[in-house]
Amino acid sequence: MRKHIFNAGPCKLSDSLLKNTSDAILDWNGMGQSILEVSHRGKEFQAVMDETVALMKEVLSIPEGYSVLFLGGGASLQFAMIPYNFLKTKAFYVNTGTWSSKAIKEAKFWGETVVVSSEDKNFTYYPKGYDIPKDVDYVHITTNNTIRGTEIFEDLDVKAPLIADMSSDFLSRPVDVSKYAMIYGGAQKNLGPAGVTFVIIKDSFLEKIVADRKIPTMLQYGIHIKEGSMYNTPPVVNVFAVRETLKWVKSVGGVKAMEKLAKERADLLYSAIDNSKMFICPVVKEDRSRMNIVFVMKDQYKDKEADFVKFAGERNCVGIKGHRSVGGFRASTYNASTIEDVKALVKAMQDFEAQNA
Ligand SMILES: *Cc1c(COP(=O)(O)O)cnc(C)c1O
Secondary structure: OOOEEOOOOOOOOOHHHHHHHHHHHHOHHHOOOOOOOOOOOOHHHHHHHHHHHHHHHHHOOOOOOEEEEEEOOHHHHHHHHHHHHHOOOEEEEEEOOHHHHHHHHHHOOOOEEEEEEOHHHOOOOOOOOOOOOOOOOOEEEEOEEOOOOEEOOOOOOOOOOEEEEOOOOOOOOOOOHHHOOEEEEEHHHOOOOOOOEEEEEEHHHHOOOOOOOOOOHHHOHHHHHHOOOOOOOOOHHHHHHHHHHHHHHHHOOHHHHHHHHHHHHHHHHHHHHHOOOOEEOOOOHHHEOOOEEEEEEOHHHHHHHHHHHHHHHHOOEEOOEOOOOOOOEEEEOOOOOOHHHHHHHHHHHHHHHHHHO
């Protein structure tokens, strides 16, 4: 039996991805060879790469004038590549937790950072209503904060080029891509297995590349666009698996359907938390993430947290232990999570409360 998987990343993936990728690993398209064994320059894999890029554009309604890349190094390498390529003097960062802090750390190698932060309240809300200096090279945001459980649901209107780390809420809602200079993320939270990074980049933004800084070839966006993500050997199975996710998202109704399901799952779980005697969510209501639902036990029950993780595990709900920096619990409900998964967790919470509160 498949468990109710709430892991934060790597995370639950669609059944069709698991099945079709397994088949391709054993014998791809009846070629008598595994996808692991054929050249990435062959026509079969080139077709996979082309179709994956085309599906990204279709599923997310990416307008003309954008390139889609599949790179290595994770979202973490993007933290460095972005300032390396685009930070001339000053960049604006919204600090909403661990991942944005890491992005800021890298930017500081290349220039000045102006930061607005929600650290004053332990990252339990999403900053709003701040001023951005006119002379920044770009604005960097993290749309969903995987560890803290906050999320922004609107596509911001800012004057400077907007860059978003969408690692953990990608494809969970329609996005107006035209408002962004760049969107990127590690695949392992909504798009596929760990090992590939997606980058959607506005071609005209690339013209901003800092001319008087020498950038190693592998870290230049331009080279990856020119070579169609094949400057070096791409992670072939990962790209194949991403294509399976995109096919699956499309077949079940696209990002609108993903958004509807995400709301249903999150509403169900947050209302169970809000109606509980034992559990409480530390995040302000309007900024609560639909993807990473963070909750803890009320002070008088704190000593029961480990017991609940065990109790839920016995009911096949796995991966709910909170991040070590926050404690408590985190249920990650990405695109492949089902209402049944969430119902099983809610039932476990209610049963535990009945026995312990
Ligand atoms: C997980 C995560 C990252 C880091 O991704 P890697 O691919 O492991 O480098 C960055 N940003 C966010 C929002 C994340 O959730």
